[in-house]
Amino acid sequence: MTISSVLGYPRIGANREWKKALEGFWSGKLEESEFHGQLEEIRLNHLRKQQEKGIDLIAVNDFSYYDHILDTAAMFGIIPKRFAYEGGIVPLSLYYGIARGTKDATASEMTKWFNTNYHYIVPELDGALPVLTENKPLTAYREAKEKLGIEGKPVIVGPLTFLKLSKGYNKSETDVWLERLLPLYIQVLQELAAEGVQWVQIDEPILVTKLSADDLQRLKTVYEAFASAVPGLNIMLQTYFESVEYYKEIVSLPVKGIGLDFVHGLSGNLSAIKEQGFPADKFLGAGVIDGRGIWKASLREKLALIDELSGLVTADQLIVQSSCSLLHVPVTVGNEKKLAAELQNALAFADEKLSELVLLAKAQSEGGAQIAKELEECDRDLEALKQSGVRNRTDIKQAVAAISTQKAERSVPFAERHAAQQNKWQLPLFPTTTIGSFPQSAEVRKARQLWRKAEWSNEQYANFIREQIDIWIKLQEEIGLDVLVHGEFERTDMVEFFGEKLAGFAFTQFGWVQSYGSRCVKPPIIYGDVAFEEAMTVEETKYAQSKTKQPVKGMLTGPITIMNWSFVRDDITREQIAYQLAYALRQEVEALEQAGIGMIQVDEPAVREGLPLKEEDQAEYLAWAVKAFRMTTCTVQETTQIHTHMCYCEFHDMIGSIEDMDADVISIETSRSHGELIHSFELNTYKLGIGLGVYDIHSPRIPRVEEMTSMIDRALRVLDPKLFWINPDCGLKTRGYDETVESLRNMVEATLIARTQHSALA
Numbered sequence: 001m002t003i004s005s006v007l008g009y010p011r012i013g014a015n016r017e018w019k020k021a022l023e024g025f026w027s028g029k030l031e032e033s034e035f036h037g038q039l040e041e042i043r044l045n046h047l048r049k050q051q052e053k054g055i056d057l058i059a060v061n062d063f064s065y066y067d068h069i070l071d072t073a074a075m076f077g078i079i080p081k082r083f084a085y086e087g088g089i090v091p092l093s094l095y096y097g098i099a100r101g102t103k104d105a106t107a108s109e110m111t112k113w114f115n116t117n118y119h120y121i122v123p124e125l126d127g128a129l130p131v132l133t134e135n136k137p138l139t140a141y142r143e144a145k146e147k148l149g150i151e152g153k154p155v156i157v158g159p160l161t162f163l164k165l166s167k168g169y170n171k172s173e174t175d176v177w178l179e180r181l182l183p184l185y186i187q188v189l190q191e192l193a194a195e196g197v198q199w200v201q202i203d204e205p206i207l208v209t210k211l212s213a214d215d216l217q218r219l220k221t222v223y224e225a226f227a228s229a230v231p232g233l234n235i236m237l238q239t240y241f242e243s244v245e246y247y248k249e250i251v252s253l254p255v256k257g258i259g260l261d262f263v264h265g266l267s268g269n270l271s272a273i274k275e276q277g278f279p280a281d282k283f284l285g286a287g288v289i290d291g292r293g294i295w296k297a298s299l300r301e302k303l304a305l306i307d308e309l310s311g312l313v314t315a316d317q318l319i320v321q322s323s324c325s326l327l328h329v330p331v332t333v334g335n336e337k338k339l340a341a342e343l344q345n346a347l348a349f350a351d352e353k354l355s356e357l358v359l360l361a362k363a364q365s366e367g368g369a370q371i372a373k374e375l376e377e378c379d380r381d382l383e384a385l386k387q388s389g390v391r392n393r394t395d396i397k398q399a400v401a402a403i404s405t406q407k408a409e410r411s412v413p414f415a416e417r418h419a420a421q422q423n424k425w426q427l428p429l430f431p432t433t434t435i436g437s438f439p440q441s442a443e444v445r446k447a448r449q450l451w452r453k454a455e456w457s458n459e460q461y462a463n464f465i466r467e468q469i470d471i472w473i474k475l476q477e478e479i480g481l482d483v484l485v486h487g488e489f490e491r492t493d494m495v496e497f498f499g500e501k502l503a504g505f506a507f508t509q510f511g512w513v514q515s516y517g518s519r520c521v522k523p524p525i526i527y528g529d530v531a532f533e534e535a536m537t538v539e540e541t542k543y544a545q546s547k548t549k550q551p552v553k554g555m556l557t558g559p560i561t562i563m564n565w566s567f568v569r570d571d572i573t574r575e576q577i578a579y580q581l582a583y584a585l586r587q588e589v590e591a592l593e594q595a596g597i598g599m600i601q602v603d604e605p606a607v608r609e610g611l612p613l614k615e616e617d618q619a620e621y622l623a624w625a626v627k628a629f630r631m632t633t634c635t636v637q638e639t640t641q642i643h644t645h646m647c648y649c650e651f652h653d654m655i656g657s658i659e660d661m662d663a664d665v666i667s668i669e670t671s672r673s674h675g676e677l678i679h680s681f682e683l684n685t686y687k688l689g690i691g692l693g694v695y696d697i698h699s700p701r702i703p704r705v706e707e708m709t710s711m712i713d714r715a716l717r718v719l720d721p722k723l724f725w726i727n728p729d730c731g732l733k734t735r736g737y738d739e740t741v742e743s744l745r746n747m748v749e750a751t752l753i754a755r756t757q758h759s760a761l762a
């Protein structure tokens, strides 16, 4: 009998109950015990759902109070030094302190989980003395068993991946750290084995990336140690997001199962199995259902794939599973009421994927005839979307083909543009600016709701937005900022806003996914050809500019970010989708310029996260991503200043590509990566305008002037003062009014100090 398995289920709940509970607790509205109760209910509901659908192997300990990497660190007592942790179970106040910062200590860095839009908290090993504070997987296993009779499969992040994602240690001490962690892992596993656990899923996604010979040796050491410590426990060594790099080494590890991704790593993993075989004593966790995509699977194609795979492994040792945790997709299509039928019928979110898995396992065990009806239905649904008019717009296809063969270049090189722009704008040394958004206060959200419910007319809402712009233009002038923004009050989300105004997009009502902590995003679905319909940002920007003599930056989201933060169609390449977006956004850039806006920021915070995990695929991606940005921005006059913004990822290995984007000014996040970016500029200087974020906007803490002056001083050691800008790390929409104003005042004060100190230089 073929069994079905899930690698993890979304935490947030179909109505974001989880998010609401977390925020209720943080704001003091929920008592701790009540909070625990609510989270338990959510957790059990999710398990029950999987049980009722008929999933055989259900993951437990996939749930989290914030992030599973933070959980793992807390479980091992790995707490950043500045929190003065004294041992024992990590209390919630400390746990959330690490994630969100406290008034005395900054939060840990967070960063993107491989090539997804999920962010994990980076463990800081520095000074930690790992101990097992609690066996979380065991607690989760017991709960599922006692409360629901589920024989759960505890999930834990593997030691190699954990160490690779951690910071605060010298790579030469890797073995020391491994020796500290290994006994703790073993204790966890032994306690699980003693409890009678059958399967444990150990996630080692790091195995799809390049590793050193030393790391491969460590991999062997770890899994051999596990095998001898817990010989009876079935370990599923789980990989995902790509094909594994070291197939031979991995399949020869002494584990009971190997989980491979046959969606995102299909060709590599499949050819490895075909060429090198699969060990007869192991289970193959065949990740055939896309854990990250939203499209219904072609059951027919998946069955053929499973059939092929089952011919390559020992009979009955195939587990049909999701390619990765379902954390990355929304909960259910079932609640959607407003989607076009052709689209709705072609979607599968987490719950629908459960059904797909169960169907496939059944067909594999009992024969395809058992699901003949479902197969036909599935074919019909997928064909209907394929034939849809929105997917087949020849006007767009032709226009995009034409412009993508042209050179995407500004009329003159940067040096000339810089001189012309300086001449036009007469900006002071170290111009100050912000990233675009200002606090989305309760009042702003309320107004939007009233308007969406049609309780407010378009005009009422537009007036309200104008009032907000008025308030913030005045404030920015009064604070003394040089380049102003309108504040983005009309936008909920930087991608959704544009998606709603472009053709080719669809929006779900409940399709939320976790981005970091309690922050959820509702990615649009690019399901048709993308097209510009009418100006999207001109009105508000023009209005803001009419209220001030300072320049107001127009504010757009770039093509790659829109694409990477959307769920996209899978019938054309991502490159083609990016060019369609670029063509549409270029029309907006031109409209802004025509309306007299002379600085235009095209945000690309998500460029990095689309970077393929495989090194050999990266250059190609970066080339077309850069090209898409340039296609968007290249047609403006030389005096029009193009800005861009990036944040919260590792930039140091892509500075060349960032430079190739040829934006006149980039504002880039720095404080959360604790100055590493600055270090990378010591190695490669940056030759265009650049503002390194001088304070972290993810924390309610108000940065002191001295903290910012020291950031500025450090940056100026490696960057040209004449090209240097001063700005926060990112947009301020999640912050409160008072803290924003106070922080920006401090930033301007720090700038004034820096100007006096450095004016001799420039």
Ligand code: GLN
Pocket (backbone or CB within 6 Å): 435, 436, 437, 488, 494, 555, 603, 605, 645, 646, 647, 730, 731, 732, 733
């Ligand atoms: N302009 C956007 C803002 O200020 C940029 C947000 C982002 O980088 N994620 O909110």
Ligand code: ZN
Pocket (backbone or CB within 6 Å): 435, 605, 645, 646, 647, 669, 729, 730, 731
């Ligand atoms: Zn940002």
